[in-house]
Amino acid sequence: MRFETLSVFPQVFAPYLDESIMGRAQRKGILDFEAYDLRHWTHDRHNTVDDAPFGGGQGMLMKPAPIFEAVRDIASRGDAKPHVVFFSPCGKRYDESCAQRLATLDRVLLVCGRYEGMDERAYELADEVFSLGDYVLTGGELAALVVIDSVVRLLPGALGDEKSAEDESFSDGLLEYAQYTRPADFEGRRVPDVLLSGDHGAVDAWRRRSSIERTARWRPDLLDGATLTDEERAFAREATRREEGECDG
Template sequence: MLIETLSVFPELFEPYMSTSIMGRARRRGLFDFMAHDLRDWTHDRHRTVDDAPFGGGAGMLMKVEPLHEAISDIASRGEVRPRVVFFTPCGGTFTQGVAQRLSRAERILFVCGRYEGMDERAYDMADERLSIGDYVLTGGELPAMVVSDAIVRLLPGALGNDMGSVDESFSTAEDGGLLEYEQYTRPAQFNGRSVPDVLLSGDHAKVDAWRRANAIERTCRWRPDLIADARLSDEERARAEALIARFHDADGGGRA
């Protein structure tokens, strides 16, 4: 897989892409990374990438010409055209299911906006528009790193164990994933709280059953919105509905 970014601050990416799991996966050749500087596709001495919006208003907009030229040029390189992804509030919500889908791509180009936004015509170049949440960031560089991280950890061998991400929260998000079960390590007792006895029992069947039940309980408590689409047996769904009623007020605002 080749991950590429197009940004006016390409230097932001290398430290993260070379560290921890990302760095190890990259050194193993599981993915390659390239950051492109949008200013390389400008043609004035100031390397201008933004301008004032027609009709007035606050802030500056990224110009369509350098974006169009850059994406066209980058996409023409190599044998495989990249999947061009823009970050915008208009985009679909980024989820683990989207990460799983994108992890199967051979090449992805993340286009990172800045300033007040982009000339709307730039989005004609997008294969996909994504949003990582309903809040405002200074630019698209952080979303690009968030999505890249979520994708890379799904690549076989990235975690040192191909099954390493199976039990993580949202790992089956395409079908409605649950939050991950609680986990503990030494010491077995801390500040009056003990590790659940079942985890110390050595009985793997009981541990698995406890983890499943705990994942359902945690999801009902913290993310009840996920339960509707979760894969549950009839018995589990009845228990989940009772837990949601117990944990939450009539208006959905309270937690036990």
């Protein structure tokens, strides 16, 4: 899969993407990545990419001309047209289903804003606009890294263990179950006995219940959309009631 970014700070990507799982994915040919500098598509001596907004207001806006020229030029390269993604607080909330969908594509171009945002006309170029959440970042570079990381880890061979991504939080609409490692007893806090039993069926059942309980505690909003049996849904309702009772107490 090929990821490309368009940014005024293209140098920020390599320190993260060259390390750990992302770096290994590149070395194995699973991830092909290139960062483009938006200033390469400017034509004044100062390589200007921003200007004051019409009508007044705080800050500066990214000009449409360099973005249009850059996206059109980048899209013309190679055989496959890129799926163009912009970031904005107005965009669709990015979640695991978005990552799974992007993981099926061959080429994705992530366009990173800066300053007070972009000239509204630039969004005409976007196939999709994402928001990571209800907060504002100084630029889209961090958002782009989040998207790349969340997508690449879903690609076959990226994690090494093909089952790793299947057991993660949100893979079935629930948070991941609680996990423990050595020592079995840490300052009087014991690992649940079932995890030490060697009974894989019992461990799987405990993990499923743990996943439901943790979702009820931390993200009860996810339960309505989760894939649950009738028995599990009843267990989820009881777990939610317990959590609400503890909070009230």
